[in-house]
Amino acid sequence: VEPPPxxxxxxTLWGLVMEVHAELNRRLEGDLIGLAGLSNIWFEVLLxxxxxxxxxxxxxQLGEMVSFSSGGISKLVDRMERxxxxxxxxxANDRRATVVRITAEGDAAVRRALExxxxxxxxxFTGALTHTQARQLEELLRTLRAALQSGRG
Amino acid sequence: VEPPPxxxxxxTLWGLVMEVHAELNRRLEGDLIGLAGLSNIWFEVLLxxxxxxxxxxxxxQLGEMVSFSSGGISKLVDRMERxxxxxxxxxANDRRATVVRITAEGDAAVRRALExxxxxxxxxFTGALTHTQARQLEELLRTLRAALQSGRG
DNA sequence: AAAGATTGAGATGTCAATCTTA
DNA sequence: TAAGATTGACATCTCAATCTTT
Numbered sequence: 001v002e003p004p005p006x007x008x009x010x011x012t013l014w015g016l017v018m019e020v021h022a023e024l025n026r027r028l029e030g031d032l033i034g035l036a037g038l039s040n041i042w043f044e045v046l047l048x049x050x051x052x053x054x055x056x057x058x059x060x061q062l063g064e065m066v067s068f069s070s071g072g073i074s075k076l077v078d079r080m081e082r083x084x085x086x087x088x089x090x091x092a093n094d095r096r097a098t099v100v101r102i103t104a105e106g107d108a109a110v111r112r113a114l115e116x117x118x119x120x121x122x123x124x125f126t127g128a129l130t131h132t133q134a135r136q137l138e139e140l141l142r143t144l145r146a147a148l149q150s151g152r153g
Numbered sequence: 154v155e156p157p158p159x160x161x162x163x164x165t166l167w168g169l170v171m172e173v174h175a176e177l178n179r180r181l182e183g184d185l186i187g188l189a190g191l192s193n194i195w196f197e198v199l200l201x202x203x204x205x206x207x208x209x210x211x212x213x214q215l216g217e218m219v220s221f222s223s224g225g226i227s228k229l230v231d232r233m234e235r236x237x238x239x240x241x242x243x244x245a246n247d248r249r250a251t252v253v254r255i256t257a258e259g260d261a262a263v264r265r266a267l268e269x270x271x272x273x274x275x276x277x278f279t280g281a282l283t284h285t286q287a288r289q290l291e292e293l294l295r296t297l298r299a300a301l302q303s304g305r306g
Numbered sequence: 307a308a309a310g311a312t313t314g315a316g317a318t319g320t321c322a323a324t325c326t327t328a
Numbered sequence: 329t330a331a332g333a334t335t336g337a338c339a340t341c342t343c344a345a346t347c348t349t350t
Contacts, residue, residue: 004203007267010274011200013287014181016294018197021174022220023301028167044171047164050157060310067175069342074312076340096310096349114160121163128300129293134166137293140286141169147281148176213332225319227334232318249327249332 031120036113
């Protein structure tokens with residue numbers, strides 16, 4: 001068999017992205033579950049609602065925000081609704097749509113979760129960076145996001 | 154209900170990380186599946202083997218590299234073995250262990266996949282960055298990874 | 307037609323229990 | 329005892345089909 005060819009640096013860079021992302025995700029979710037009883041995705045959904053004007057979002061919007069398919073977000077919302085953290089509401093203007101609203105219980109849950117998540121983020125993530133480095137990272141991510149948006153969708 | 158409090162910038166930064174990662178992952182995997190017939194994780198497993206000295210790895214090592222549990226990597230290797238891309242081998246020195254080796258077919262598959270993956274990476278990812286920015290990103294990621302390693306694990 | 311949402315089928319991950327070997 | 333690997337039970341995602349409303 002021939003030896004492996006020289007591999008493009010972009011491959012290594014993407015590998016680094018995946019590795020760091022996976023490990024950060026694992027640790028942050030560990031803290032979140034252990035200390036606040038919420039999985040990463042439940043927390044993210046609640047946070048999106050928490051920060052939305054009116055504290056409500058259409059099901060599909062919510063799904064896009066967290067990168068879920070329509071079926072996936074439908075089932076996720078089922079489970080969170082059963083847990084009492086949010087509720088489905090009819091949309092007065094469009095009877096096809098479902099509006100998801102955070103409940104008082106959900107509101108309390110995000111607030112508790114934020115109290116452990118912010119220190120967790122600093123401990124595992126931003127604490128390793130200087131203020132300047134954090135700004136640099138944000139700038140790079142915004143550049144990438146802008147390119148992805150202009151490129152398609 | 155009280156208004157949402159000021160949210161720590163680290164929360165937003167992490168949200169940006171997740172968003173960009175998810176979208177990049179989606180596009181890269183789309184190209185990989187569409188143009189080379191390999192999912193992201195299959196490609197990553199093959200690439201790890203491809204670049205390993207001897208083109209083989211212990212099952213557990215491989216699992217750690219791709220952030221999979223022992224059960225998960227066992228089943229993934231099952232499927233890839235059935236597809237003829239790799240094979241299990243006994244470890245002569247430790248009869249508990251299983252060594253995974255890439256097959257000739259697997260070797261050919263990675264090489265084909267690299268030919269579409271590298272342009273795909275440039276199109277969706279590194280093409281949006283200047284050379285300097287790419288270096289910056291790599292530096293930041295290495296800093297984060299080093300902190301994660303020293304912190305635990 | 308197309309958009310929003312739901313459902314069932316299928317794919318694939320984790321966790322815990324278990325077996326073998328060190 | 330512990331490490332390496334496998335398995336079954338379970339959770340939860342995507343995809344495709346379907347229903348309702350626009």
